[in-house]
Amino acid sequence: MTTTTPVAAPAPTTRSTRRWLALSILALAQFLVVLDASIVNIALPVLGQQLGIDTATLAWVITAYVLAFGGLLLLGGRLADRYGHRRIFLIGTAGFVAASALAGLSVTSEMLLASRALQGASAALLAPAALALLTHLFPETKDRTKALGVWGGVAGIGSAAGVLLGGVLTAALGWQSVFFINVPIGAIVLVAIPLLITRDKSGVHGKLDIPGAATITGALVAAVGALSAIEQVGFAHPLTIGLAAVSIALGVLFVFIERRTAEPLVPLDVFKNRNLTVGNIVMLLIGAAMVALFFALSVYMQAVLGYDALTTGLTQLPLAGALVVVAGLAPSIIHRFGTKPTLIGSLIVLAAGLVWLSFAPSDAQFLTQILGPSLLIGVGMGGAFVTTTQLSVDGVEGGEAGLAGGLINTSQQIGGALGLAILGTIAALRTESLIEAGVGAPEAITRGFSWLFLGTATVAVLGAITAGLVRKN
Known part of the structure; x- marks a missing residue:
């Protein structure tokens, strides 16, 4: 697919x-x-x-990480292909650990924001390289599907554990601990991986596509920035419109560059792989549903139902548990029923759970009105996440495994920003209109989130329709 000879293409079974x-x-x-x-x-x-940080600046603690992570993922994946998956993974992990330590030691907003941006940039190296290493470790479809089941389970645990651990650590040890917790875990990774995975082969050939890297990074950063701006200033604000225009212009320029360069950052022929393309589209939709859902659940349970942060985290454990169990069972389900039926079925189950959740009232009881839909959502999300990740690396050569990892992570990040911006805005507008009409705040928030849950269900159905384009059964 490209004239560049990658570094990290050893026989997968020797890693x-x-x-x-x-x-x-x-x-x-x-x-x-x-x-x-x-x-x-x-x-x-x-x-x-x-730290004396105002509300507007606090939003940038999240945005700085998301912008760097989402914007640099494709470049990170391609660097891993060229300079070695293990090498780039270790560099990314080391950077992430160092940035986490700096964030915990921050005494000013500037120091914290810089640390968060470094965390995001390091994660953009780490994530696609890790998925590429997985494909090398498990070249056979059956074992790779099992490995991706573990991968999907980790995503579920991480999503729920963030809310739970954030509340526990902040209350017990202070806000610094949410950053410091990364340091010992990252140190374990840095020590273990060199002992478990062989070195990358040396020998870099060709030049890195600097114009392509600059334009796609700029386009992605502007896109994520525009989506973040929607939440803060609205669709019609000049900042939102300007960032969207910059993103589109740089995206068009990127395609122009990639069509004409001999050694492109992203060989456009990779999208001729239908399963990879469908997998990325579906992952974008799953990301949109997942991020909007977890945001809405957290606010709904605290602002409407009156749960504290710790209880809110605990109530999301059944969803995460169902996700983990199904992610582990997904390889057997795919083997028995096929990739396409498993993906479509998972997305339909996810949509059903979201529709059910949309009927939860402002005085909902967890056991009778939230637990059931949460379990359905976990089941659907677990099956869909594993199957979609498998599609995204289906038929990808070893020298483009990092690119595939960068693509699927980018799709998830852009989808998450897109879902939160659009569905979150719809929920907020619905809530505001109801409050203006005299409806009480708890009921207005609940009805606003009902629209959000129905919106995420629609996104899941669109994913199921898209999954119909998968070639394999």
Whole structure:
């Protein structure tokens, strides 16, 4: 697909003699990336008070991480292909650990924001390289599907654990602990991976596509920035419109560059792989549903039902547990029923759970009105996440495994920002209109989130329709 000869293309079976142990360490690193997207949220009020950060600046504690992570993922994946998956993974992990320590030691808002941006940039190196290493460790479809089941389980645990651990750590040890927790875990990863996975082969050939890297990074950063701006200033604000225009212009320029360069950052021929393309579209939709859902659940349970942060985290454990169990069973389900039926079925189950959740009232009882839909959502999300990740690396050559990892992570990040911006705005507008009409705040918030849950269900149905394009059964 490209004239560039990649560095990291050794025979997959030679990368480790203890590949399942190696997978557990890679999954631990991926856990940190997923965890860090949510664990900071609970600590923000305390953090802002102690560092003297106003509300507007606090939003940038999240945005700085998301912009760097989402914007640099494709570049990170391609760097891993060219300079070695293990090498780039270790560099990313080391950077993530160092940035986490700096964030915990921050005494000013500037220091914290810079640390968060470095965390995001390091995660953009770590995440696609980790998925690429997984594909090398498990070249056979059956074992790879099992490995991706573990991967999907880690995503579920990380998403729920962020809310739970954020509340516990902030209350017991202070806001700094939500960053410091990454340091010992990251140290374990840095020690273990060199012992478990062989070195990358040396020998870089060709030039890195600097114009392509600059334009796609700029386009992605502007896109994520525009989506974040929607939440803060609205669709029609000049900042939102300007960032969207910059993103589109740079995206068009990127395609123009990639069509004409001999050694492109992203060979456009990769999208001729229908399963990879469908997998990324579906992952974008899953990301949109997942991020909007977890945001809405957290606010609904605290602002409407009156749960504290710890209880809110605990109530999301059944969803995460169902996700983990189904992610583990997904390989057997796929083997028995096929990839396409499993993906479509999972997305339909996810949509059904979201529709059910949309009927939850403002005085909902957890056991009778939230637990059931939460379990359905976990079941659907677990099956869909594993199957979609498998599709995204289906038929990808070893020298483009990092690119595939960068693509699927980018799809998830952009989808999450898109879902939160659009569905969150719809929920907010619905809530505001009801309050203006005299409806009480708890009921108005509940009805607003009902629209959000129905919106996420629609997104899941669109994913199921898209999954119909999958070639394999």
